[in-house]
Amino acid sequence: MNRRPLAAVLGLVGLLVVGVLVLQSGAWVGVLGVGEYDEGTVTVREGTTGTANGTATETATRSANATTVAVRDDAERLATVEVRIADTFEQRYVGLSKTDSMGPNEGMLFVHDEEGEYAYVMRNMSFPLDxxxxxxxxxxxxxxxxxxPPEGTSESDLKRYEGRGKYVLEVNRGWANRTGVGVGDRVELPAGVA
Structure with a gap:
């Protein structure tokens, strides 16, 4: 009996299983990296008037890795947060999981190619989030x-936080309550974020 074909098939199945585990665990990100993050400022204003990028005077400067936006408007400003921008699949997958902590007005802005239904999980996080x-x-x-999540929670058992949008802002848990930010408020995005 020729065992070579059986050994080849078992070898391929083994490689496939290892490949799936590496993809699911996110270990591939450690090898490939996520690239550079752009930075910017997100301002949240009360109410639903205006556009995503502001309604009045807007100034912007952009360098290789940073964006600074100053927006002036008549609406009340609730909060401002300095963000790293995650706009690639790899950056969105890793998110803040390699971050030990953030300042009270720091966060990450996830940018998707289009508006839709998305779910986020607390994968490998060191601190709670809004x-x-x-x-x-x-x-x-x-x-x-x-x-x-409770210690030892498997990836498949992580709670899914679902919502509709094109952007997702992650900040320290309690930030929204502390600043009064809620559903219906307006977010002014950094220049160049589409």
Whole structure:
């Protein structure tokens, strides 16, 4: 009996299983990296008037790795947060999981190619988050207050925080309550973020 074909098939199945585990665990990100993050400022204003990028005077400067936007408007400003921008699949997958902590007005802005239904999980997180979904027009649609998952929670058992939007803002848990930010408020995005 010729065992070579059986050994080849078992070898291929083994490689496939290892490949699936590497993809699912996110270990591939450690090898390939996520690239550079752009940076910017997100401002949240009360109400639903205006556009995602502001309604009045807007100034912007952009360098290789940073964006600074100053927006002046008549609407009340609730909060400003300095963000790293995650606009590639790899950056969105890793998110803040390699971050030990953030300052009180720091966060990450996830940018999707188009508006849709998305789900975020607390994969490998060191601190709890507020997960804020924002539609393509800059209106906040959903706010989740996400605690750390219990120790030892498998990836398949992680709670899914779902919402509709094109953007997702992650900040320290309690930020939305502290600043009064909620559903229906407007987010002014950094220049160049589409």
């Amino acid at each position: 997960i804020i979904f924002v539609d393509a027009n800059g209106t906040i649609t959903t706010v989740h207050h996400a605690p750390l």
